[in-house]
Amino acid sequence: MHSNGEVGSDSGSGSDADVAALAELVADAAGVTDAARAVQIREVRVLAAAGRLAEQQTAGADERVKAREMALRSIAAELAGVFVTTDRTLQRRIDEARDLVEHYPATMDAWEAGRITRGHVRVIQDAGCVVPIEVLGEFERAAIERCEGETPNRVRDALVHLAERLHPRSFSERHEAAAAGRCVRVQPGADGMSDLIATLPTVIAEGVVDRLTRQAREIIDARPQADSAGNDDGAASGTVEGATSDATAAGAARAGGLSFAGDTRTMDQVRADVFADLLLAGTPAVDPTATGDGDGTLGAIRAKVQVVVSALTLTGEDDGPADLVGRSPIDAATARELAGDNTVWDRLLTHPVTGTVLECDAYQPTAAMRRLLRARDRHCRFPGCRQPAIRCEIDHTHAASGGGPTHVCNLAQLCKRHHDVKHHTRWRVRQLAGGLLVWTSPTGRVYREDAPPPLVAFAPAIDPPPRTSPPLGDAPPF
Known part of the structure; x- marks a missing residue:
C-alpha cells in the first residue's frame, strides 16, 4: 500500500512538484496583489490631493464656484497628459478620489490593511453615496464587516439595503431628485457600432422596452403574410410605421416597422430598428409647439x-x-x-502628400472660413478631446482684442469646456503653419496638437520630407 504522499507523486498533475509550483504561483500572485493595492492607493491619494490643490488655489477668490471649476479643469488637463487619458475622465476620477479619502477613512484603512479589495471599495462608495454624512461612519463600519471574506458582487445588494435603512429621506423623495438627472449619452463601440444609453425612471424604461417588444412581435408575426404575398406576385409587401423620407435619419426607412418577404431579423434586431425609427422619425407627444390637428415643429427636426x-x-x-x-x-x-x-456638400482639396486641407468649397457657399475650419479641425483641438466641430466654438488663438487676425491661421475649433480653460486658466496655445497647435500647460509641459490626418492614404511617387517637430523653443505663447 502506498502512502498519501506516494499516491500524489504518481498522479501526474497532483505530484509534489506540481503542488510546489502552484504554491510558488500563489505566493507571486499575493505579492502582485499587494503591490497593485499599494499603487492603487497611492494613485487615489495623489488624485485627492489634486482636488484639494484646486480648492486651495481659489480660496477667497471672487465667483468662487467658477474659479474652482476652472482651477480643477486646468489641473485635470495637466494630469491627463501624464495618465494618458482625457481631462474630463481625470476630473471625474479626482472628484471620486477626494470623496473616498475625505469621507471614507475607515474604508481606506481597511483597504491599505488588505482586509478588502478595490472592488469592495467601489461597492462601498457606490452604495454610500445616498447615506447622509452624519451616519456615513456607521454605514462604513457595517459595510466593511460585510465585505470581509466575501466577493464584491455578493455584498452589493446587502450594502444597498443597508444604505436605504440609514437614509432619513423617503425613497419617493430621493427618486424625485434622482429623476432630475435623467439623460441620454452615447458610448462608442467597435466596428462602427455604439451603445445609446438612456437614464430614465425605472417604470418608464420598462415601459419603453415593453412597447418595443410588442411592436417587434407584431412585425415578426406579420412575416407569414409578407412571405405569402412575395410568393404570389414576386414583390415584397408590408407597411412602414412612422418611417421617414429623410435619408439622414441613418437608415430609418429600412428599419422600424418594415415587414417584407424574407425578413430574417431576430427579435433584438427588430426591436433596435424600431427604436431607431421612432426616435429619428417620430413626433414627440409632449411637443409644446403643436397646435390644432397639425404636427408640432419638433417632429420636423431631423438627426x-x-x-x-x-x-x-x-x-x-x-x-x-x-x-x-x-x-x-x-x-x-x-x-x-x-x-x-444631402443637398449641401463641403468639397475638400487636400495636399497630395501631407493631406492638409488647402481649400474648401460648396455648391451652396456659406461662411467659407467656418467650413474650412470645420473640415480642417473636425473636432476640438485641445489635447485629447474629440468633441465634434459641429458642437464646438471658433476661437481666436491670438485674441482678437489683442490684435489677432480673423483668419484660418489664427482660428481653431474648441469645445465650450476647453474654450473656457484657454481663457480662464494658465494654459496657453500658439498656432503654427498647417493648423498645428502647440499647447503649454501651467507646469510647462508642451503638447503638440496636429490637425487630424486625412482619411485617404496617398502613395506619392517620391518619399515625403521627414516630419520634424516645430520649433517649440522659448517663444512666449499667445
Missing part, C-alpha cells in the same frame, strides 16, 4: 451628424470607412446612404 468620406468611397471604388467625427468609423454603405439625400 444631424458630421461625416467625412472620401470621393472613392462615395463612387464605390473602395469600401473604406468614413469618419463620424468625434465618435468612430462608420461603414461605407451607411456613408453612401447619408450622402444620397
Whole structure:
C-alpha cells in the first residue's frame, strides 16, 4: 500500500512538484496583489490631493464656484497628459478620489490593511453615496464587516439595503431628485457600432422596452403574410410605421416597422430598428409647439451628424470607412446612404502628400472660413478631446482684442469646456503653419496638437520630407 504522499507523486498533475509550483504561483500572485493595492492607493491619494490643490488655489477668490471649476479643469488637463487619458475622465476620477479619502477613512484603512479589495471599495462608495454624512461612519463600519471574506458582487445588494435603512429621506423623495438627472449619452463601440444609453425612471424604461417588444412581435408575426404575398406576385409587401423620407435619419426607412418577404431579423434586431425609427422619425407627444390637428415643429427636426468620406468611397471604388467625427468609423454603405439625400456638400482639396486641407468649397457657399475650419479641425483641438466641430466654438488663438487676425491661421475649433480653460486658466496655445497647435500647460509641459490626418492614404511617387517637430523653443505663447 502506498502512502498519501506516494499516491500524489504518481498522479501526474497532483505530484509534489506540481503542488510546489502552484504554491510558488500563489505566493507571486499575493505579492502582485499587494503591490497593485499599494499603487492603487497611492494613485487615489495623489488624485485627492489634486482636488484639494484646486480648492486651495481659489480660496477667497471672487465667483468662487467658477474659479474652482476652472482651477480643477486646468489641473485635470495637466494630469491627463501624464495618465494618458482625457481631462474630463481625470476630473471625474479626482472628484471620486477626494470623496473616498475625505469621507471614507475607515474604508481606506481597511483597504491599505488588505482586509478588502478595490472592488469592495467601489461597492462601498457606490452604495454610500445616498447615506447622509452624519451616519456615513456607521454605514462604513457595517459595510466593511460585510465585505470581509466575501466577493464584491455578493455584498452589493446587502450594502444597498443597508444604505436605504440609514437614509432619513423617503425613497419617493430621493427618486424625485434622482429623476432630475435623467439623460441620454452615447458610448462608442467597435466596428462602427455604439451603445445609446438612456437614464430614465425605472417604470418608464420598462415601459419603453415593453412597447418595443410588442411592436417587434407584431412585425415578426406579420412575416407569414409578407412571405405569402412575395410568393404570389414576386414583390415584397408590408407597411412602414412612422418611417421617414429623410435619408439622414441613418437608415430609418429600412428599419422600424418594415415587414417584407424574407425578413430574417431576430427579435433584438427588430426591436433596435424600431427604436431607431421612432426616435429619428417620430413626433414627440409632449411637443409644446403643436397646435390644432397639425404636427408640432419638433417632429420636423431631423438627426444631424458630421461625416467625412472620401470621393472613392462615395463612387464605390473602395469600401473604406468614413469618419463620424468625434465618435468612430462608420461603414461605407451607411456613408453612401447619408450622402444620397444631402443637398449641401463641403468639397475638400487636400495636399497630395501631407493631406492638409488647402481649400474648401460648396455648391451652396456659406461662411467659407467656418467650413474650412470645420473640415480642417473636425473636432476640438485641445489635447485629447474629440468633441465634434459641429458642437464646438471658433476661437481666436491670438485674441482678437489683442490684435489677432480673423483668419484660418489664427482660428481653431474648441469645445465650450476647453474654450473656457484657454481663457480662464494658465494654459496657453500658439498656432503654427498647417493648423498645428502647440499647447503649454501651467507646469510647462508642451503638447503638440496636429490637425487630424486625412482619411485617404496617398502613395506619392517620391518619399515625403521627414516630419520634424516645430520649433517649440522659448517663444512666449499667445
